[in-house]
Amino acid sequence: MATALTYDKLVNRIVPGPQSLSYFIPLVILPIAFAIPPWVISKQALCAITLPIITASLIHAWIVMGGIDVISFDMLLHSYHLLLFNDPRRHFRRVVATERSEPATAKGNQTPLLGNSANISVKDESTTPRYVEQSYPSNWNERLPWIGTLIITMRFVDWKIGSPSHDSIRLLRSAIMALQVWATVGQQFQLPCTVPVALHWAGYLPDAWSPHLWPTFFGSFRAMFTTSSLGAVRNFWGRYWHQTLRFYCSSPGVWLSDLLHLSRRSYARYVLLAATTFFLSGIVHIGLVPRDPMFAVESANQIRLRIATFFWLQPVGFAIEMAASIILRRLGTPKSVYVMLNILWFMAWCCFVLPPLGEAGRNLGYWRMWPVPLSLWRGLIHGKWLTWF
Template identity: 65%
Template sequence: MSQTTIALTYDNLVNRIVPGPQSLSYFVPLVVLPIAFSIPPWIASKQTLCAVALPIISASLVHAWTVMGGIDVISFDMLLHSYHLLLFNDPRRHFRRILAKTATAEKTRTPKVGSRDGKDESTTPQYIEQPYPAKWSGRLPWIGTLLISMRFVDWKIGSPSHDSKQPDRNPTAPSHLRFILTAILRTLSGYVVLDLTSAWTQQDPYFKTFGVSVDSPLPQYALSGLLPPRLIRCTIMALQVWASVGQQFQLPCTLPVALHWMGYLPDAWSPHLWPTFFGSFRATFTTPNLGAVRNFWGRYWHQTLRYYCSGSGVWLANLMRLPRRSQSRYLLISATTFFFSGIVHIGLVPPEPIFALKSANQIRWLILVFFWLQPVGFAFETAVSVVLHHIGTPRLIYTILNILWFTAWCCFVLPFLGEAGRNLGYWRVWPVPVSLWQGITLGKWLAWV
């Protein structure tokens, strides 16, 4: 389907562009979950909460998906959220919220070197662990904070690798001003990359024409003959994902950072003190093993949905008594994590995509294949690393192999997302409203007019 246009009504938005709520049942978990946790464990056990709350939550979401003609990202995340907190864990008995309290330091204490504001401090942070509160006044903020904690920063949740880092603060926390300026700069850099890569996708027939292979010849003016077409097109796709996801996390955080700067928010609510959303991309390739794909997902890419998607795998691994740090446990958790991560991401597909040649279910399968292939890459890396360690591979060779392997893996898996994106029409519109590229080359600065 070529240049199709529709009126931007709510019905068209949620059925043809991006799925969204179409019934009140969609919002039932937002009511049931806090009510369930407001009931103390000495009144209702975990088993009772699961028996009552989970069927209600599950049935309401199934009804919502039936009305919607499929799932969406937020609603399926709510389902994972509910099962993680109600079934796979018992927060009312085992979770502890980490709270800061101010303790007067000894007058003779040496001032803390390198404090955030560069000033001597007469107080030093002390922390307490707050279990499920008995009083309503403490229980409500405890529950509210729990339900919005995606990464469980400042929570003890019974995971040794997680709990040993709590309270987790950025070891090299930037100043307020530096964080805000960096957030703006990263957003602008992502904006420019989106604009420039869109100049390519608008001219390359692969991104807009059905049936054109990712290996088909590049446009005449391009780098034809210098680099493989698949490599260039996969690089364009990767840059767009990096720009639209990887560079947008910090900008919404500038408001709470500014409020903390003015003294209106405590440390725990200021994102510039949190562990970073993304790790080091360079570290993806420099570990002494073949592990670029594992490092990308586990150390570099954001971990926002990590606990919800991996909860069932951890629960199964514990049920099967798989040893900690064993390969079998790691592969089981990886497989379940990406199984559910794939399902979360098919929530981007509306029931009747505007531009699609393929059906909604066919597009969903393309997205699922991308995510479900990732543990296969993990297993390959694990097997090859055993051989490389056995022959005593130098660290420099590991770095070279990781770069080559990661490039090859991306060229293999990204075309699945490319085909899904082409059917969803992601490259049929210019993604930014004001285009530097169009302004400079065509004199048309407003891309959406």
């Protein structure tokens, strides 16, 4: 027999829920507490006043409910985390977007200052947003959204809280950035090929001129890790990544090695080839930076140095792999262990070298640009099908 569902039945028979006003007291206390600046009341005094009230009110709510529920107990932990175990008013930073609205000067862009957004001075004619870290605001109008987002953001998304595991998340960001670079480079190769592929399909273009019949630009990702040596970084550049610039950048090193009569299988020749190839590759890629980058908060030369550093560091990774491989071979390491070590090593190496490249891409605005003129995803989510207009 069907029975009517009342609120009393819901919170007592199906799922626990609030049955007294004391349940909601922490929701009132927390914003009031953080609205009081640290130069008015100290953290210790704030905890002494607020935490007993919050704790007592929730205990009363649990007594009325006949037990705890998830939300109220989580609210208790949340309150202690913000008030006792941390000091958000002094140490937390909210990551916010701000627009560039002031005219450009001959000196170029200025690096944003940490602190109140009212103190941020940006000199750039672009109106695209950039991100700055906002400390506890002295201005009341800015303090309200700061407090509101602090309390409702349980995972502290868009916040820096002083915890390296939260503020960096370096592996995740490196993986996302690597996928962005791969997608961007892939689009550069594949998008222009749509016209000749269509012409070949229609019978107007011979096989030799049809790019979909050429060897792929990228090799096997799996092959990077399945060799019987520690060589994931070397395999990435030599077996997986596109080889468009390989011969142009390596030929000076080959010529110099032959001039010095270095043996083809010697370490000296390999070191010279790796060093010259990636030195020149770094020089090539700094050509991506315009004289006055539209979205940058750093100078063009700083961005160029970030890009070059990424490529100039690669031979260091090669040297580490070669030295470690000698030791591992002497230990008789099985192939299955090499696979695991290659995966872990490659992840660690990417976490080390990709952040500078990602910061350069952010300054160049790469992550704001859409490589294709029409996006099904953006159209369905945001209603903006044409990305270039």
